Amino acid sequence: MISYVFEHSIDQRVLDSACNLLKKGCLLCFPTDTSWIIVCDPTIKEAITKFYSLKSEDKTKHYSLLCNSISMASEVAFVDDKHFKVIKKNIPGHFTFILEAQKSVRKYIKASKTDREIGLRFPPGLIVTKLIESYEKPLISTNLTHELLKLEKDQLIYPLLIEDCLGHLISMIIDPGEVNFVGPSTIVSLMGQIPEILRQGAGQLK
Numbered sequence: 001m002i003s004y005v006f007e008h009s010i011d012q013r014v015l016d017s018a019c020n021l022l023k024k025g026c027l028l029c030f031p032t033d034t035s036w037i038i039v040c041d042p043t044i045k046e047a048i049t050k051f052y053s054l055k056s057e058d059k060t061k062h063y064s065l066l067c068n069s070i071s072m073a074s075e076v077a078f079v080d081d082k083h084f085k086v087i088k089k090n091i092p093g094h095f096t097f098i099l100e101a102q103k104s105v106r107k108y109i110k111a112s113k114t115d116r117e118i119g120l121r122f123p124p125g126l127i128v129t130k131l132i133e134s135y136e137k138p139l140i141s142t143n144l145t146h147e148l149l150k151l152e153k154d155q156l157i158y159p160l161l162i163e164d165c166l167g168h169l170i171s172m173i174i175d176p177g178e179v180n181f182v183g184p185s186t187i188v189s190l191m192g193q194i195p196e197i198l199r200q201g202a203g204q205l206k
Contacts, residue, residue, distance in 0.1 A: 026171035094203035
């Protein structure tokens with residue numbers, strides 16, 4: 001199902017419907033700052049099973065959790081004072097921060113069971129911000145790739161195509177119309193004494 005919204009004004013009815021679907025273990029799809037993504041509630045077994053079925057069950061593969069505040073991030077990762085300062089200066093932004101996952105999260109996310117690491121994103125954009133605000137819980141996410149849709153790299157990804165390819169798995173596609181992506185996020189590891197940039201992307205660390 002495609003739900004059309006205005007880029008700068010999201011209908012609360014769409015958000016309510018999206019939240020109800022997440023609570024039922026459904027997958028949703030919408031664009032963020034970096035790409036189209038697929039999300040679900042990682043604490044619901046049915047949801048995480050469908051989520052992992054989209055891609056290889058590679059246990060070394062990490063997926064990011066989307067949060068809208070450091071307080072929410074602290075529920076799923078260990079955030080000390082030095083982490084807090086770095087994150088606060090750079091959110092919302094085009095970053096993925098690598099932190100140590102809380103034990104409660106490691107049991108849901110496969111890769112974190114092995115190395116205890118988790119990726120956290122605080123992306124800008126009204127859709128993701130309002131959805132997390134309404135749902136009040138972090139969402140696990142993965143990029144919707146051309147490979148997943150069996151497309152050539154130069155082909156345009158648009159909602160009707162997503163629905164045709166993955167409509168049997170995705171319960172809602174939120175479509176704000178034309179979208180512009182900034183490119184990949186900058187991946188910053190906060191596992192050491194100082195921040196380490198693992199991949200330089202669109203975010204410029206302050």
